[in-house]
Amino acid sequence: MGNLKAFFKSGHLPTLLSSFLYFDISFMIWVMLGATSTFIVQDFGLSPAEKGLMVGIPILGGSLLRIPMGLLADRFGGKRMGMIGMMLTMLPLFWGMWFGNSLTEVQAFGFLLGIAGASFAVALPLASRWYPLEHQGLAMGIAGAGNSGTVLATLFAPRIAQAFGWHGVFGFALIPLFAAFIIFAIFAKDSPNTPKPQKLSQYLGIVKIKETWIFSFFYSLSFGGFVGLTSYLAIFFVDQYGISKVTAGDFVTITVFAGSFVRPIGGYIADRLGGINLLIKLFTLAAAVLCIIGFLPSIYVTLPLFIIAMLIFGIANGAIFQVIPTRFPREVGIFTGFVGAAGGLGGFFLPNILGTFKEITGTYAFGFWWIAATYIAALIITVWLQHSWEKSNIKDSTPGLKAI
Numbered sequence: 001m002g003n004l005k006a007f008f009k010s011g012h013l014p015t016l017l018s019s020f021l022y023f024d025i026s027f028m029i030w031v032m033l034g035a036t037s038t039f040i041v042q043d044f045g046l047s048p049a050e051k052g053l054m055v056g057i058p059i060l061g062g063s064l065l066r067i068p069m070g071l072l073a074d075r076f077g078g079k080r081m082g083m084i085g086m087m088l089t090m091l092p093l094f095w096g097m098w099f100g101n102s103l104t105e106v107q108a109f110g111f112l113l114g115i116a117g118a119s120f121a122v123a124l125p126l127a128s129r130w131y132p133l134e135h136q137g138l139a140m141g142i143a144g145a146g147n148s149g150t151v152l153a154t155l156f157a158p159r160i161a162q163a164f165g166w167h168g169v170f171g172f173a174l175i176p177l178f179a180a181f182i183i184f185a186i187f188a189k190d191s192p193n194t195p196k197p198q199k200l201s202q203y204l205g206i207v208k209i210k211e212t213w214i215f216s217f218f219y220s221l222s223f224g225g226f227v228g229l230t231s232y233l234a235i236f237f238v239d240q241y242g243i244s245k246v247t248a249g250d251f252v253t254i255t256v257f258a259g260s261f262v263r264p265i266g267g268y269i270a271d272r273l274g275g276i277n278l279l280i281k282l283f284t285l286a287a288a289v290l291c292i293i294g295f296l297p298s299i300y301v302t303l304p305l306f307i308i309a310m311l312i313f314g315i316a317n318g319a320i321f322q323v324i325p326t327r328f329p330r331e332v333g334i335f336t337g338f339v340g341a342a343g344g345l346g347g348f349f350l351p352n353i354l355g356t357f358k359e360i361t362g363t364y365a366f367g368f369w370w371i372a373a374t375y376i377a378a379l380i381i382t383v384w385l386q387h388s389w390e391k392s393n394i395k396d397s398t399p400g401l402k403a404i
Contacts, residue, residue, distance in 0.1 A: 007138055011130035016142055018188040019127040022082050023146025025180040026119035028153045029089060029173050033058050033110045034231030034351075035150075035157035035252075038238050038245040039166040044103050048239070052355025055231040056348040057107050061114020063344025070121030070338070077190045078126030082119065086181045089116045093177070096170030120144075120340045124321065129191035134271065141267030141318040148260035150230045151253055152176075158234075158249035206335055214385060215320055216342030218279065221378055222316035224346015225286070225309070225371070226259050232351035233306065240364060241299045251303055259310030266318025275319045276386045282316045283382060287375035294368035 033040070034055040041051050073081040092112035100106050127143035128136055160169045206212045233255065237248040270278050289309045293302060324335055350371065357367035 007131070007135045010132055010135055011127075011139060012189060012191070014187040015130055015189050015191075016127045016139060018184045019078075019082075019123040019143045020146050021180050022086065022184045022188070023119050023123040023143060024149040024152075025146075025176050026086070026089065026116040026123075026149065027147050028149030029093065029177065030058055030062055030113055030117040031150050031153050031227060031230050032157055032169060032173060033106070033113060034234065035153040035249065036161050036166040036169050037231070038158070038234050038248060039161045040106060041235070043166075044106075046103070048355045048358040049352070050103070050355075051235050052232065052351040052353075054103070054107060054110065055235070056228070056351045057110040058113040058117065059227055059231060059344050059347035059351075061111040062117020062120075063114070063341045063348060065114050065118035066121040066341040066344060067338055069118040070125070070335075070340070073122045073125060077194070078122050078129075079184075079188045079190050082122045082126065082184055082188065083181065085115060085119055085122060086177060086184070089113070089177060090174060093170045093174050097167055097174075100167060100170075114344075117344060119146075120343075126188065126190065129193050136267075136271075136322060138264055138268050138271060140321045140324075141264030144263045144267075144317060144321060145261055147226065147263065147314075147317075148257075150227075150256040151260055154230065154234070154249050154253040154256055158246045162246060206338065211385075212335070212338060214381060215324065216339045217381070218378055219317070219320050219339045219343040220346030220349075221283075221286075221374060222313050222320060223340070223343030224348075224350055226313040226317065227343070227347035228350025229306070229310070229313075230256050231347065232354055235351075236354065236364065237299070239358070240296065243299075251299075254303070255306040255310045258307040259312075259314035262311055262314040263318040266315035267322045268318070269315070270319040270322035275323045276382060276389070278319045279316060279382050280379065280386070282312050282319070283375050283379040286312045286316075287372045287379065290368050290372035290375065294365045294372065296363070296365055 037051065037055050040054070046054065069081060069085065092109040092115070095105075095109040095112070100109060123146060124140055124143050128139050131139040156172075157169045160172055164172075230252065233252045234245070234248040237243055237251050238245060243251070266278070286309065289305055289312065293305050293309070296302070297305075320339070324339065353370055354364055354367040357370065358364050
């Protein structure tokens with residue numbers, strides 16, 4: 001309890017909550033194409049591979065835009081870039097509301113929805129820079145819990161699509177986005193501890209550090225697993241179990257809810273126990289759960305397994321971003337953008353892996369087993385990294401963390 005009191009006294013709560021809201025609504029918009037996918041594929045009659053590509057394109061757009069958004073936020077301020085990002089996000093929403101009459105158009109405005117996904121590289125640094133090192137995990141976890149916006153998308157989008165058509169979903173999304181813009185403009189502030197902008201060569205220097213690539217891979221699995229499944233599970237439930245579109249959306253909502261709000265818990269636990277120790281346990285569990293899902297048991301077994309998987313992904317997301325601001329405090333924006341881009345790429349590849357294996361083999365089993373195998377690879381790398389840090393006298397905890 002004392003730690004929580006110290007946390008709330010140490011930073012700027014209005015900015016933290018504004019960053020959460022900005023990320024929450026943006027995340028809702030980012031996965032909206034996946035939330036309405038079962039209605040869209042009915043209009044265009046898509047193959048399994050085409051379904052995976054369609055729902056993955058917004059994730060790819062967000063992935064590619066995160067690095068420049070993080071760089072611009074570091075250089076021009078997180079508040080300014082957050083406001084610009086929300087204004088630009090309105091463009092594909094208007095496009096989806098009035099047009100989108102072909103698969104090509106859907107893919108085009110879907111890619112632009114990636115602007116909303118790029119909010120990750122703005123919201124998290126804006127919030128975290130207000131807080132000291134010992135509270136970075138919780139601060140990043142609260143701001144990052146904005147991925148709970150997926151709950152809003154999966155719960156309401158299918159119902160709105162059923163009542164007003166899937167185009168109407170994008171029009172209704174403009175209402176909460178405008179409200180978030182007003183609140184963010186009034187309450188969010190850039191931290192006085194924000195470092196001065198550095199040269200581009202200094203930012204890009206992080207690619208020479210092995211942890212940049214290692215944590216990018218980790219995040220492509222944890223965050224990529226979360227957002228990729230969020231976008232594709234409705235299609236999976238309808239194809240595999242033949243349930244209704246709205247029921248599929250409700251099932252996705254249940255799984256997403258499980259993973260959305262545990263991110264702060266992951267950051268908090270990592271603050272106490274160390275991120276690497278936590279990731280070793282989480283990657284082991286993820287590989288086991290995904291392997292079992294690959295056997296495609298009844299929906300009464302599969303649904304709880306997906307809930308467990310989403311819990312693992314959410315906690316791992318918080319654990320990974322507990323480390324980043326402590327190791328790279330000056331480059332937190334571009335580092336967040338870089339690693340976040342990898343997370344987006346993971347979210348793009350996951351539905352494509354499932355869709356492609358389904359089209360080639362006629363079953364989703366091999367897709368899930370392939371993903372489980374990547375978690376085994378991540379587990380091996382995590383154990384190796386832990387030993388590497390021990391040899392370099394780097395403790396797996398926030399206060400004792402040193403740069404290599």
